[in-house]
Amino acid sequence: MERDATSASTTEGDAMSNISALLEHNKAFASSGTWRKTPRLPFLPFKGLYIITCVDPRVDPADFLGLEFGDAIVARTVGGRATDAVIFDLSYISYLVEAKAPEGPYFEAAVIHHTDCGSRLLEDPDLRHGFARRSGYDEQQLAALPATVPAETARADVAKILAAPQVSTKITVSGHVYDTASGLLETVAEPVRVP
Ligand SMILES: [Zn+2]
Numbered sequence: 001m002e003r004d005a006t007s008a009s010t011t012e013g014d015a016m017s018n019i020s021a022l023l024e025h026n027k028a029f030a031s032s033g034t035w036r037k038t039p040r041l042p043f044l045p046f047k048g049l050y051i052i053t054c055v056d057p058r059v060d061p062a063d064f065l066g067l068e069f070g071d072a073i074v075a076r077t078v079g080g081r082a083t084d085a086v087i088f089d090l091s092y093i094s095y096l097v098e099a100k101a102p103e104g105p106y107f108e109a110a111v112i113h114h115t116d117c118g119s120r121l122l123e124d125p126d127l128r129h130g131f132a133r134r135s136g137y138d139e140q141q142l143a144a145l146p147a148t149v150p151a152e153t154a155r156a157d158v159a160k161i162l163a164a165p166q167v168s169t170k171i172t173v174s175g176h177v178y179d180t181a182s183g184l185l186e187t188v189a190e191p192v193r194v195p
Helices: 005-011 020-032 084-100 118-123 125-135 139-143 150-163
Strands: 049-054 072-077 108-114 172-178 185-193
Touching: 049 084, 072 084, 084 150, 108 150, 108 185, 118 125, 125 139, 150 172, 150 185
Parallel strands: 049 072, 049 108, 108 172
Antiparallel strands: 172 185
16 A cells, blocks of 8 residues: 555554654743753763663652753663663763863762662563563573662662773762652762772
């Protein structure tokens, strides 16, 4: 069956656009001019923060820390774990500061793990095995992912970043736990300079 170009681009298969309902908000944002108030350089966020946290929609630091436009760099992964990809990005962005704005200010990388994390479903051997079979990912690595005790995994990821030789020695790293039952954030590792 032939389709015209317009319908093919918008109604292919059964796909529906969830974002189209938000485009009015985007127009209001564009006309507000908020986007003009940018940091001096995009890798120097206003609040000096590079937050690493979970993809969970309840765990958005803009909500629980009151971050506004340009305030922080935010990296989100399953569990907020400091994966190799996170460390690559952190290395690159911290190098950009060294190379393009050596006077700083240098940012604090804040690792935030949380209670009731969906990464913990990987504690279930059946689910873990099923996902390993479905995806080809290494089952041992999957077993190490869950934020079972978020204070412990947050501290472990702070230690991992501090030990990564690629990361600039000018940044600091801290660890925190967000409690989804109270909305409160607790610091479990005070900021330490990369050695
Ligand atoms: Zn989570």
